[in-house]
Amino acid sequence: MLSEERQIVMKRLFTLLSLVILHQFSAQESLIDTVFIDNQFNKVGKTAKISRINSEKILENSTSLSDLLRFQSNIYIKENGRGATSSPSFRGTGAQRTAFVWNGINVNSIFLGQGDINNLNLLSYENVGIKFGGGSVIYGSGAIGGSVHLNNTLDFDKGFHGSLFSEFGSFGTLNSFIKTKFSNEKLSFSFSANHSKSDNDYEVAEKKFINRNGEYQNTGFNLGLAYKINENNEFYWQTQHYDSDQHYPIFDENQTKTKYLVQTFRSLAGWKSHSNKIKNDLKLVYLEDNFQYFGDINKAKSNGGIGKQYIVRNDFDYFVSNKSSFNLISEYQYNQGEGYQSGIQNPKRNQVNLSLLYRNEQLAKFYWELGAKYDFVEGYESPFLFSASGKYKVNDWYQTSINISRNFKAPTFNDLFWTPGGNPDLKAETSYQAEMSHYLSYQNFKLGITPYYIKMKDMIQWVPVTPAIWSPINVDKVDFYGLETELSFNKNWTNQKLNSQISYSYTKAIDQETKNQLSYVPIHQINFNTNYQYKIVGLFFQALYNSKRFTNNTESNFLKDFLVLNAGININPIKNIQVGFKVNNIANQIYETVNYYFMPKRNYAVNLKLNF
Numbered sequence: 259m260l261s262e263e264r265q266i267v268m269k270r271l272f273t274l275l276s277l278v279i280l281h282q283f284s285a286q287e288s289l290i291d292t293v294f295i296d297n298q299f300n301k302v303g304k305t306a307k308i309s310r311i312n313s314e315k316i317l318e319n320s321t322s323l324s325d326l327l328r329f330q331s332n333i334y335i336k337e338n339g340r341g342a343t344s345s346p347s348f349r350g351t352g353a354q355r356t357a358f359v360w361n362g363i364n365v366n367s368i369f370l371g372q373g374d375i376n377n378l379n380l381l382s383y384e385n386v387g388i389k390f391g392g393g394s395v396i397y398g399s400g401a402i403g404g405s406v407h408l409n410n411t412l413d414f415d416k417g418f419h420g421s422l423f424s425e426f427g428s429f430g431t432l433n434s435f436i437k438t439k440f441s442n443e444k445l446s447f448s449f450s451a452n453h454s455k456s457d458n459d460y461e462v463a464e465k466k467f468i469n470r471n472g473e474y475q476n477t478g479f480n481l482g483l484a485y486k487i488n489e490n491n492e493f494y495w496q497t498q499h500y501d502s503d504q505h506y507p508i509f510d511e512n513q514t515k516t517k518y519l520v521q522t523f524r525s526l527a528g529w530k531s532h533s534n535k536i537k538n539d540l541k542l543v544y545l546e547d548n549f550q551y552f553g554d555i556n557k558a559k560s561n562g563g564i565g566k567q568y569i570v571r572n573d574f575d576y577f578v579s580n581k582s583s584f585n586l587i588s589e590y591q592y593n594q595g596e597g598y599q600s601g602i603q604n605p606k607r608n609q610v611n612l613s614l615l616y617r618n619e620q621l622a623k624f625y626w627e628l629g630a631k632y633d634f635v636e637g638y639e640s641p642f643l644f645s646a647s648g649k650y651k652v653n654d655w656y657q658t659s660i661n662i663s664r665n666f667k668a669p670t671f672n673d674l675f676w677t678p679g680g681n682p683d684l685k686a687e688t689s690y691q692a693e694m695s696h697y698l699s700y701q702n703f704k705l706g707i708t709p710y711y712i713k714m715k716d717m718i719q720w721v722p723v724t725p726a727i728w729s730p731i732n733v734d735k736v737d738f739y740g741l742e743t744e745l746s747f748n749k750n751w752t753n754q755k756l757n758s759q760i761s762y763s764y765t766k767a768i769d770q771e772t773k774n775q776l777s778y779v780p781i782h783q784i785n786f787n788t789n790y791q792y793k794i795v796g797l798f799f800q801a802l803y804n805s806k807r808f809t810n811n812t813e814s815n816f817l818k819d820f821l822v823l824n825a826g827i828n829i830n831p832i833k834n835i836q837v838g839f840k841v842n843n844i845a846n847q848i849y850e851t852v853n854y855y856f857m858p859k860r861n862y863a864v865n866l867k868l869n870f
Contacts, residue, residue, distance in 0.1 A: 295496060295528065296362035297539055297573065298396050299387055299407055301585075301617070304625055305647035305659050307390040307695050307708055307742075316380060317867070318798055318826060318840070320425055320433050321454075323380040327406070328851075329800045329824065330787060331388055332742055332763045334807075335375065336778050339507045339855040341458050341474045343518075344375040348403030349390070349710065350738045350767030350779040354718075355402035355667055355687075357393065361409055361496055361526055363543050364398045368565045368593050369602075371400060371670035377502050377520050381423075381435040381452035382478040383408045390742070391710065392665035392691040395613050395629040395645045396587065399668040402689050402712070403738075410496055412446045412484040413439075420870050425838075427863030430457030448482040460858040464848055467856045469507050471515045476502035490532055497525040505555070507855065515555045521548040535577050543569035550598075561599035565671070568592040581620045587613040593671075601677020610634040615645075623651040629663075637674070641666050641688045659695045664688065669730075673718060679729040687732075689714040702749045712738035736776065740765040758788035774813060778852070780804040794831065798840075800824040809853045820849035834869040 302308070311330055319325040324344040328335045333356075337344040345353035357364050358373035366373055380386075387407035394401045420438035427433070435452035455475035461468045477500070484494040500522040508515060523546045530539050545567040553560035571589040578584065589611040596604050613631040626648035633640035643666060649659035669684040693710035717734035746759040763783040767776040775781065782805035789798045802822045809815045826840030839862070846860045 295412070295494065295526070296359065296387075296407060296409055298362060298587075299389070299409075302389060302393065302396065305627065305649045306393070306661055307659075307693070307706070309388040309390075311386040311388070313384050316383075316386065317423065317838075317865070318800070319824075320380065320423075320865070321427070321431065321863075323375045323378050323386075326380055326386065327375065327388075329785065329802050329822075332390075332761055332783060332785065333388070333404075333406075334778065334780055334783065334804065335851060337376070337851045337855070337857070339458075339469050339472055339852075340460065340858055341376055341456060341472060342504065342506055342855070345372060346375060346406070347779055349712065349740065350765045350776060351403030351712065351714075352776075354670075355400055357397050357399070357401035357405040359397055359405050359407045360498075360524060362541070363524075363526065363545070363569065363571070364400065365524065365545060366400045367547060367670070368567065368595055368607075369547075369563055369597075369671045371667065371673070373406075374520075376474075376504065377476070377500070377522070378408065379452060379454060379476055379478045379500060379502075381433065381454065382410075382450070382480055382498060382500065384411050384437075385409050390708070391661055391693050392645070392663040392689065392712075394643050394665035395615070395631040395663065398589075398611065399666060399686075402665045402667060402687070402691075402714070410448070410480060410482055412441075412448060412482050412494060412496075414441050414446050414484070414486070415443050416441045422868045422870070423865065425863050425865035427456075428861035429460050429858070430455075431863070432456070444486045446482070446484040448480070450480045451478070453477045460861070462848055462856040462859060465856055467509075469856075469858075470509070470511065471505045471517075472507045474502070474504045476500065476504075492530050493528070494530070495525075495527045497523075499523050509854070514553065517552045517555045519550045519552070519559075522546070532575075537575040537577075539573040541569070541571040541573075543567070543571065545569070559598070561597070563595060563597045563600060563602065565596075566594045582616070582618040585613075585615040585617065587611070587615070595671045597671075597675075600672075601680070602671060602675045605671045605675050606636075608636045625649050635668065637682075638669060638684065638686060640668070641686055655699050657697050659697075660693070661695075662690075662692045664690055667718070669718060673730045678727050679720075679723065681730050684718060684730060685716045685732050687714060687716050687718055702747055704744075704746045704748075706742075706744045708742045710738075710740060710742070714738070733771075735770040736767060737770060738765070738767050754790070754792040756788070756790050758786075760784070760786045775808055777810050778807050780807050780819075794829060796828040796830075798826050798828075804851075815853075817850050817853060820847050821845070822847050822849065836867040836869075838865040838867070839863070840865075 319329055324335050324337050327333045334347040346356045348356040353372040389405045392402055393405050397405050418440045422436050424434040433454045437450040439448045458472035479499045482496045486492045502520040505517045526543045528541045547565045550559040550562035569591050574586045576584045591609040593607040611633050615629040617627040619625045629645035631643040643664050645663040647661040651657040667687040673684055674680050674682050689712050691712045695708040698705045714736045716732040717736055718730050719734050720728045720730045723729045741764045744761040748757050767779045784803040786801040805819045806816045823844040824842045828836055828838040830836050843860050850856050
């Protein structure tokens with residue numbers, strides 16, 4: 259444990275550093291037009307492999323974030339039946355090694371160290387970004403396989419506009435949202451509300467499976483505000499409230515029905531300012547996660563908890579020249595938890611993170627950056643982290659990039675304090691990663707090829723100590739390696755356009771002790787998406803193939819491979835009105851992403867979108 263004196267010294271150093279940075283603003287010369295709340299995402303995109311999913315693409319898989327990531331990314335999604343507990347496997351690394359980043363802030367649970375995708379409502383966000391590969395220098399614990407970025411936007415001088423969306427689907431499913439925005443030269447305001455619900459009582463007769471007790475509903479509210487203090491200084495605020503009631507499927511009517519309730523509150527206030535040589539972004543953040551598990555929906559809660567995070571984050575850029583800069587990211591966190599019927603009492607943690615990056619683009623065809631980070635974390639020894647990356651444009655049709663980094667995942671409150679079984683002596687997981695991307699383009703075609711390698715040490719794994727008690731230990735060494743490729747075609751003609759992309763992932767996740775592939779990691783995965791627009795009619799088609807997946811660290815038990823096809827049509831009969839219809843799982847494929855929990859067969863949805 260860190261001494262009280264050391265904690266006080268670190269807090270004072272952090273406060274002093276923030277004050278020094280904030281007093282560096284001088285002559286104001288250029289105009290701020292748009293608020294980029296996650297201002298690091300565009301920076302890392304200069305060398306790292308990233309993917310952006312805009313609001314129109316989101317509506318193609320509006321049921322859940324699970325569906326969106328499953329059909330429009332290379333991330334494997336494990337879902338205990340549609341709408342139930344869902345987690346990602348990014349490059350085979352598992353849920354706890356994927357960071358979920360809300361407007362630039364890592365929001366993985368301080369209890370579990372991961373995000374439940376089906377409790378991150380997709381309709382709360384205006385765009386989704388995906389960063390492939392390690393990013394712990396910037397985004398902290400868990401950013402090993404990659405990170406998923408959930409963003410809201412604020413613009414100036416756009417007037418008033420809004421949209422209303424409602425979708426009705428099979429199994430009594432309703433997804434809807436309303437969004438409004440107003441902005442002038444000084445003020446930007448946005449508000450949105452969304453609601454999703456479903457009886458979710460689908461059946462797979464061939465497997466004698468009924469998704470009993472699978473209903474869910476959730477509601478979210480988002481409020482954003484930005485104000486220009488003057489031409490080079492602005493204040494912004496983004497807040498979100500989310501409330502969910504999620505039932506867990508049972509296999510027999512005589513089983514006890516269970517459910518899981520979640521209430522999330524996030525609030526972020528920031529101040530951006532810049533002069534000729536300096537840019538600064540100061541964020542004050544409060545995150546709160548409440549959850550309650552009911553072992554019997556007709557009785558009081560069985561266990562639960564509340565987690566609170568107080569964060570001060572400062573992102574300071576000093577431009578040595580127009581082509582090079584130093585970027586200092588300093589962050590202080592105070593994490594506090596309170597468990598109920600879990601043995602966790604009131605764990606607390608102080609943490610100070612300091613990251614320094616240098617970026618350089620002196621040569622017209624070559625861009626590179628170096629990064630280093632050190633965490634002062636109460637309760638465990640934290641590793642020194644680094645990153646190095648560069649991109650070189652060889653000619654008009656070929657460019658290449660390389661990324662090398664050391665990343666980590668901190669032990670969570672459950673890992674350390676769960677009773678019985680928690681292990682306060684756990685080390686942080688560390689990993690070394692290297693990847694090299696190649697990008698080729700010819701006319702309307704683009705091809706990307708990225709081989710990668712991740713070597714992980716001290717992987718945290720829960721193992722049985724007795725038949726009734728499990729405990730986490732640092733045991734595993736795992737190597738992850740593979741290849742990701744994407745081929746896209748984009749073409750615009752008079753009154754029509756076509757956008758298509760096919761991606762293929764080869765993923766090996768090998769336990770160095772057993773030499774077997776880790777569970778629920780498909781070796782082969784293929785995604786295909788195409789959109790065709792002709793005047794007022796738009797068509798889209800999606801295909802997803804996953805090879806067989808082992809359900810434990812042996813090769814004797816596995817889930818069969820599957821191919822799922824979706825298609826939809828959108829029509830704009832008059833201006834500002836869009837009507838859509840889609841069919842999911844056209845071929846009636848029977849498939850599982852987690853053992854015993856079958857996903858829906860063919861199902862339908864119709865939607866209406868109004869812009870005003």
